[in-house]
Amino acid sequence: MERIVVIGANHAGTAAINTILDNYKDNKVVIFDSNDNISFLGCGMALWIGEQIHSSEGLFYCSKDIFEKKGAKVYMETRVERIDYDKKIVFAEGKYGQRYQQEYDKLILATGSLPISPNIEGKELDNVQFVKLFQNAKDVIDKLHNDALKDIVVVGAGYIGVELAEAFRRVGKNVTLIDNMHTCLSSYYDQEFSDIMSENLSSHGIKLVYNEIVTKLEGNGKVEKVVTDKNEYHADMVVLGIGFKPNNRLGKDDLELFCNGAFLVDKQQQTSQPDVYAIGDCATVFDNSIQKTNYIALATNAVRSGIVAAHNVCGTPLESIGVQGSNGICIWNLKMVSTGISYAKAKKLGYDAAAVDYEDTQKPAFIEHDNYKVKIRIVYDKKTRIVLGAQLCSEYDISMAIHMFSLAIQEQVTIDRLKLTDIFFLPHFNQPYNYFTMAALQAK
Numbered sequence: 001m002e003r004i005v006v007i008g009a010n011h012a013g014t015a016a017i018n019t020i021l022d023n024y025k026d027n028k029v030v031i032f033d034s035n036d037n038i039s040f041l042g043c044g045m046a047l048w049i050g051e052q053i054h055s056s057e058g059l060f061y062c063s064k065d066i067f068e069k070k071g072a073k074v075y076m077e078t079r080v081e082r083i084d085y086d087k088k089i090v091f092a093e094g095k096y097g098q099r100y101q102q103e104y105d106k107l108i109l110a111t112g113s114l115p116i117s118p119n120i121e122g123k124e125l126d127n128v129q130f131v132k133l134f135q136n137a138k139d140v141i142d143k144l145h146n147d148a149l150k151d152i153v154v155v156g157a158g159y160i161g162v163e164l165a166e167a168f169r170r171v172g173k174n175v176t177l178i179d180n181m182h183t184c185l186s187s188y189y190d191q192e193f194s195d196i197m198s199e200n201l202s203s204h205g206i207k208l209v210y211n212e213i214v215t216k217l218e219g220n221g222k223v224e225k226v227v228t229d230k231n232e233y234h235a236d237m238v239v240l241g242i243g244f245k246p247n248n249r250l251g252k253d254d255l256e257l258f259c260n261g262a263f264l265v266d267k268q269q270q271t272s273q274p275d276v277y278a279i280g281d282c283a284t285v286f287d288n289s290i291q292k293t294n295y296i297a298l299a300t301n302a303v304r305s306g307i308v309a310a311h312n313v314c315g316t317p318l319e320s321i322g323v324q325g326s327n328g329i330c331i332w333n334l335k336m337v338s339t340g341i342s343y344a345k346a347k348k349l350g351y352d353a354a355a356v357d358y359e360d361t362q363k364p365a366f367i368e369h370d371n372y373k374v375k376i377r378i379v380y381d382k383k384t385r386i387v388l389g390a391q392l393c394s395e396y397d398i399s400m401a402i403h404m405f406s407l408a409i410q411e412q413v414t415i416d417r418l419k420l421t422d423i424f425f426l427p428h429f430n431q432p433y434n435y436f437t438m439a440a441l442q443a444k
């Protein structure tokens, strides 16, 4: 029997814990989490805030109870303060000051990420919000009920910022969305795609402010103003969504780190310390699109890395196959999905890259209903011909289409192989000259 300690029981921790408890029943599993809930789907936060779902109930898929019924010992609201990696002991403290020492044979770090806090004056003012935890969402929703709270400035037009801008607008607030880049969603899409999202956001009344750097927040107790290098914006609430950083506090002096501080792991999720594994947002991933170690904070990566670590910890060797950072967003019915890297990113990274684009309706023109335009871009390396990334955008649900490109990047498929990939045709679904083939065929 092994003593397995898991620190952090959100998406990564939950996946690892369930895999161990369901498949390797003879171990002693001890879980610590500093929060009071498990498995909160942050991805549902904007839907809840924007009143597209009526409650937060469905946003949890696991609990302390479930783990305990499967035989684990669970300490909630208990923060691990320090780890003695030589003696293999975890030191934790409960909400009421209770102290715990737990020895381990194998340790899984699933401490996740923290929202990046900009180094600006005024960020401690009331109504300056991060949106990561269930408690953050509850707090924001309580404040939104106050009709005097009218103007919301969202800083960061990435995934969190864009989703929340929509949510705030849906509940009738005036929304200004600020990003220091020249467009929204710039880490995921080329401007030809992000411009479509910008147009969608502005047409719903969101004020877009790009290429401005927030320099300070002003107010009297409560935030009242966002000051940038070029302008000032009135704000009754400011939401900061400028990215995540890995929560590495428990290992930053003892484990090897990636350039952004994430725990550096191998394909088995093992850190530089023997018997210590790291998963989810606190750890690195192997990024197949650039064939290098990278940091990509997504729940999907968290879950898969948890499964991989669990099997290795319990003695079944299993290697991660890497990730492509596949992602998607849906804002007022405009759906955008991407995988791998954009053309702009490929160029920035020094690839001799090319992009092929195609635009068409999803189905033949004679289909009069539920037939929308689809825009596709495939990015590839001109030298190796290998696919580096893909982007799709439509009001039609094209989400499943991105998985094919995800697999192509994972398997290092060339653009030329995609030209003749067998794609079925039925007018109810698509076209005989479909946009995958038509885009790929353009590759010279």
Ligand SMILES: Cc1cc2nc3c(=O)[nH]c(=O)nc-3n(C[C@H](O)[C@H](O)[C@H](O)COP(=O)(O)OP(=O)(O)OC[C@H]3O[C@@H](n4cnc5c(N)ncnc54)[C@H](O)[C@@H]3O)c2cc1C
Pocket (backbone or CB within 6 Å): 007, 008, 009, 010, 011, 012, 013, 032, 033, 034, 035, 041, 042, 043, 044, 045, 046, 078, 079, 080, 081, 110, 111, 112, 113, 114, 131, 132, 133, 160, 247, 250, 279, 280, 281, 282, 297, 298, 299, 300, 301, 302
């Ligand atoms: C608003 C929002 C929307 C999102 N939408 C999506 C989406 O649509 N798709 C997607 O793939 N991803 C999405 N994400 C990202 C996704 O939520 C994260 O990638 C995911 O939560 C990572 O899971 P994790 O378990 O690694 O880390 P976390 O969720 O950060 O969990 C870490 C856990 O560790 C615990 N912990 C930390 N330190 C200690 C300690 N010292 N002692 C004890 N416990 C500790 C914390 O309490 C927490 O429970 C979204 C995130 C947000 C905020």
Ligand SMILES: NC(=O)c1ccc[n+]([C@@H]2O[C@H](COP(=O)([O-])OP(=O)(O)OC[C@H]3O[C@@H](n4cnc5c(N)ncnc54)[C@H](O)[C@@H]3O)[C@@H](O)[C@H]2O)c1
Pocket (backbone or CB within 6 Å): 043, 118, 155, 156, 157, 158, 159, 160, 161, 163, 178, 179, 180, 181, 184, 185, 186, 187, 212, 213, 214, 241, 242, 243, 244, 296, 297, 298, 327, 328, 329
């Ligand atoms: N739909 C989804 O899959 C989804 C939804 C929400 C969050 N997430 C994930 O959660 C993580 C965190 O999301 P996020 O939106 O915070 O990060 P993000 O990386 O998606 O976006 C951060 C944005 O902030 C901007 N930014 C950075 N510094 C800034 C500054 N000082 N001032 C103004 N803008 C600045 C960046 O240009 C970028 O557009 C990401 O990994 C994201 O992929 C995913």
